[in-house]
Amino acid sequence: MTIAPLAPRRVALVEDDEDLARSTAQLLRLAGFEVELFAAAPPALAALTADWPGVVVSDVRMPHVSGIDLFRQLHERDPELPVVLVTGHGDIEMAVQMLKAGAWDFLTKPFAPDTLIAAVTRAATARGLTLENRRLRAMAQDTDAPVFLGESPAIRRLREMIPVLANADIDLFIEGETGTGKDLFARLVHRAGKRARQRFLPIACAAMPEALSEPLFAASGLAEPGLAAAHRGTLYLDDVDRAPAHLQERLLPFVEQRALRHRGEATPIDVRVISTSQDAADGPPPSLLPPLFYRLAAMRLRIPPLRERREDIGSLFARFAGDAASRMGRELPPVTAPVRTMLERHDWPGNLRELANFAEQFVLGLGEPSPTPSAARHKGLTERVDAFERDEIVAAVQAAGGEIGAAIRSLDLPRKTFYYKVNKHGIDLGALRRKD
Missing domain, CATH: 3.40.50.2300 (Response regulator)
Structure with missing residues (x-):
């Protein structure tokens, strides 16, 4: 929506x-x-x-x-x-x-x-x-909404592909900026297919020290920790394009042979590999070994950033805010004009993670963006006067603990004028009383 x-x-x-x-x-x-x-x-x-x-x-x-x-x-x-x-x-x-x-x-x-x-x-x-x-x-409140939310053409296509990819059992290479939902998409593909009962093993490839990568390739038994634990399941190589050279060199023969070697003997591993990259280029990401890329990228997919699918921001924000309100046991607050402007105009470089964090702040009453000084200067005199009046009335009601009579006395306004300005500026006195 x-x-x-x-x-x-x-x-x-x-x-x-x-x-x-x-x-x-x-x-x-x-x-x-x-x-x-x-x-x-x-x-x-x-x-x-x-x-x-x-x-x-x-x-x-x-x-x-x-x-x-x-x-x-x-x-x-x-x-x-x-x-x-x-x-x-x-x-x-x-x-x-x-x-x-x-x-x-x-x-x-x-x-x-x-x-x-x-x-x-x-x-x-x-x-x-x-x-x-x-x-x-x-x-x-729409609990029947799809997990991979969005109605933009790209997201609808990706959602429709999940059941097809789940049973195709080919390796996937998912490209997209940080926070776009690559991990979620990979898990949905895993859960929808025949490997769902087996393990989904995530490996954070970026900057992995050589000492930690060594145990991954141990093959003394399928019950041992490491890549062997993904037998008959899915191996998820997150940010494989940022994997250090030593890890890429070890992954290359494993991906090609689907086997772990120990003392000269090969232990076959039945595993599907889903990899992710933050770089989306025509060919291999510059930091990834081309032979490894071509073995991992049996099929390439791209998840677009939020700035390219702005029509999805409203539904995503609603779901994140609803989940946060339910988790925190709080009522969903009304959207204000500054929050609405933020949703419409912000580029969301952190994508879903940034939007989810903003939704949590919104539910807590902390998600009211402040206008920049330059934006305030560009407002007309009437807008600035209206904003000042509204802020003063809201502050007076809050300072009076929701007691309207006390707020009117503190503002030194006739009661009729007070209610006129309340209606003029769209102030919800009931919400202010509940907040107090």
Whole structure:
């Protein structure tokens, strides 16, 4: 599953004044939104589902079913659907009541175009996060999802090849950067085939001292430690391209003859060899002996890095976060805009390992990336003011231990203004209270 756009660009505009509806729709379309027009509340109610990916902008004064009634029915259907109410009557008390009830914003006619665009843009961003969190929880709870996760073409092909390769019993040479899942793929191939009941013997080839490599080739008995322990199973040579020269020289005759020699006698070893390399080149990796490479690489496979299959990052993050939450006995927290931006834009040089670590930090409440100073400078004044207001309100509620009255007093704000800003900035007071 791909990471959906952060801000759904759809607006349901409910307005019975035909001229005003046309001009407002044109304003929103010029701002990049896809607008669906409804002349009354009933057809809007029929069209808007619980997971509708957008924002509702509705006039309050309409015949038969008012905008207030429309909001209440939509709120019952989906309490997190952003609804911006517009009225020509400056009823402040009604506005405050609706904001407390969960309306996203309340605008009074005539409103400035920038005011409407700003309100709808913030609401769309919040809606994107809400829907992404729902997808995240659904994916995290999907125990039937494949172990080798991903829907990118390369990963789907690799997953489809597992049962074929498992019983083909040919040696595999898996290429890919660190953390791409080479070990997992090798183990899945082993488990799916006829060798599954026998041992999967991993050997970390990189920088192995000669003193440690010597016992690997002992052949005094199949019960002895070493390569003999992989008899009828799978030998996994991890990072064979980084194996020292002495190890490569010993592996070459073993791979060719499938036998261990002791005092001039050869002991046959029935073993399948799966090797990995961090280098992906047209020919042998520069550090690997060509004769050894050509004996190991009966079939070459490549697992792409995350930056080449960004459509898989969302589902992988969901699975890692769900596993971490289950293991730690914690609830899955909501995805915030900075976390979402990190998932969308980071290159993930550590691939799956880095993403899994980030998911654990996220579950622990430590995965909130901080914007760089340069990024903060490039934000507009309005964005910086909004960010400051939001941070101050969150800090006040946390400092008050979740006691809203105390937080309002510390901020020296009227209660109505406090709740207006809470809704404006999409602050989840319930989540802050639970955290405290």
